[in-house]
Amino acid sequence: MRVNPVFLSLIVLSLCFGCAEKSEKSKQILVKNTLNIDRSAETVSLDLNSLDLMGETVNLDALGIVDAETQKSLVVQVVDSDSDGTLDALLFQPEVKALSEKTFKVVQRDSMSLEIEDRCYSRFVPERTDDYAWENDRVAFRTYGPTAQKMVEDGVKGGTLSSGIDAWLKRVDYPIINKWYKKELETDGSYHKDTGEGLDNFHVGPSRGVGGTAVKVDTTYYTSRNYVSWKTLYNGPIRTSFILNYATWDAAGNQISEEKHISLDYGSNLSRFEIKVNGIDTLSAGLTLHENDGEVAINEEKSWLSYWEPHEDSELGTGIVVPKGTMIGHEHYVTDKADESNLFAHLKVADQKVVYYAGFSWKKSGQFETKKAWEDYLGDFAEKINSPLEVVVK
Incomplete structure (x- = not known):
């Protein structure tokens, strides 16, 4: 609605x-x-x-x-x-x-x-089934709604069944969401081809993409389906913020309810996820491993995870940063099932809530040229969220 x-x-x-x-x-x-x-x-x-x-x-x-x-x-x-x-x-x-x-x-x-201009921008995209997309000056993301899910369930071509988070690989600092959708839907061009601004060539499928959630019971990970409702809170030059709600879903007998409050600030490669969740005491946030040909890095002291992988003719880094004291484990989960290999951070649910940050960097954007540069960014980001700027009104 x-x-x-x-x-x-x-x-x-x-x-x-x-x-x-x-x-x-x-x-x-x-x-x-x-x-x-x-x-x-x-x-x-x-x-x-x-x-x-x-x-x-x-x-x-x-x-x-x-x-x-x-x-x-x-x-x-x-x-x-x-x-x-x-x-x-x-x-x-x-x-x-x-x-x-x-x-x-x-x-x-x-x-x-x-x-x-609203440099930090998000919106519901009814013209492309029912995506929800968001961006700032550095990165862009999207995820999928109930119409896209029903199309898959009904065998209709063009649907998407996933609660994973898609990455749009932009290489410009101005907004591209509206421009790329118009290009894809109203012209002979496609956002799957890079003409100088970047492109969408990041595969999600049923994976967690960049920061999608899951619940682990015994040795199995369970996930929700597509979001069922959305609410845009605000857009602007500094921050965009919105809420996605998910239908109650089953994880081996545990009934899970989930609401995602997502925001993205100007200048940041990472979206902030604040998840309200009931029915479980541990929630996992994941990064897709795609072809399992990348390099995993985990820093338990600073509570971040990174995956740096070859990506077509370039390289791509994804990452999750967790506030200190809330990451209670992690797993480099590899399986033969298509799109189900992920790097997971296990997060402690406190007062029915978890908070984490997830995002990416594409080498072609010129933001981070190496795996080390990307990991240094995640480390600095972790320090900053754990020691925020102190503010006094006088």
């Missing part, structure tokens, strides 16, 4: 904001980086309640963040983070050097704000 996205305020502040800033009401935001790693393309979510805006006449369309030292304005996004119909969080991405801190100011402009 389609749900209209919540309205967002997308703001780019003018560099010359001095005359518009209401200094007597501005709040200072101290952002501290405790790691010996420079931080960028990392989202801070600021609770609007922490800004003490209640009772004031505030135009959220003109709310923004400015670097207190350089006077440089940042791109921000105001969102309804809990989907209750009220805007409640301000998102921005500061750049903070290793072991340092930076001060920002919250400002209110009198002039009209400017909208910018």
Whole structure:
């Protein structure tokens, strides 16, 4: 069932904001980086309640963040983070050097704000059966809905039966989802051929693709079928967020219910998965092994898994990063059954929830040229999620 996205305020502040800033009401935001790693393309979510805006006449369309030292304005996004119909969080991405801190100011402009492109974007795709697709400036993904499942069950050509996550291998930093679907469905071209922007040549089948879930009982992995409903929460310059629900499914007598809240931030190769799950105390997230000709790497200390494989005329890295203390095991699962070999991270379910990050990098995109570079990225990503930027409102 389609749900209209919540309205967002997308703001780019003018560099010359001095005359518009209401200094007597501005709040200072101290952002501290405790790691010996420079931080960028990392989202801070600021609770609007922490800004003490209640009772004031505030135009959220003109709310923004400015670097207190350089006077440089940042791109921000105001969102309804809990989907209750009220805007409640301000998102921005500061750049903070290793072991340092930076001060920002919250400002209110009198002039009209400017909208910018939704660089982080997701949508239901009814024109291509019922895909759900999402992307940012670096990567793109999709998964499959109930119509695609029914087509397979009814023997109709063109269906897909899978709850795995597909990877679209883009090599440009601008949005391609709408363009590629139009190319595939309305022209003689195809998104299966690379004409400079990338292509879809990543095979999923019944595998877990890039971060699909499964439940292991004894020696067997069980999976859900396609999602049954979707809800777009928001799109914007910093983050896209949506929810997929799945019909209750059976895992050797265990009745599993599953809801996936997925988000993707600007500058990140990894989607964030927050899974609400009932009926089991361990959930597994997987990476397809395709032809089993790649290299597996596992870092238990930092809780990440990686698979680096040859991919047609290039190479491809996939990965899963798990918050510290929640990965309770892993398995390099190889079978003779087609598309069922996966690298699994076993995740502890706490309060009916698990959180993990999953994504990929294609060598042809120019983002990560080697297996080591990809694994270094996963290691840094793990450090960052386990030691988030510290934020104080003054």
